[in-house]
Amino acid sequence: MAVLPAALVLSGCIARAAADIVSAPVKVASKTADLATTSQSEADEKRGREIRKREEQLGKLGRRYDAQRAECGRGDADACTAARETRAEMDVLSPAVPVDPN
Template structure:
């Protein structure tokens, strides 16, 4: 008797699972194009923080290049072989 009652109630209990699964799949299918589109937009756009980081890297590279050129000029001036464009400070006697 118990197994017969359980067999009669089982389809009713499982129908909610099936409906929930179908509804979940339908939500996934509907939201998939939105997720794909937003991923595409994220791939081609740059956030403000990414732009700031990129600009910071560029500024650091420029500073490194200026420092390297300044050290090379100072070295040439120290050795007494400056280029015509070098601005060597005259040393007091």
């Protein structure tokens, strides 16, 4: 009589193992696709971080440019040259920073 329940349990284990083996490739493929795909919200967050980084860089360049212009106004020719170079950097970076509509 103990043989019958053991056979039922054993057949259940075999069926479960077979199902796990059959479904494993699907689970792996699904997980791989999940990892390889970027959601829209993740893409938006990444773009936001990139924009904030460019805005920060543009702000630093702006402060440097203002200081160099002040020195240039006091007659420092090297500061005038540096200000022109900084302004050129700002001009390159500016199109990559969206305009705030407010």
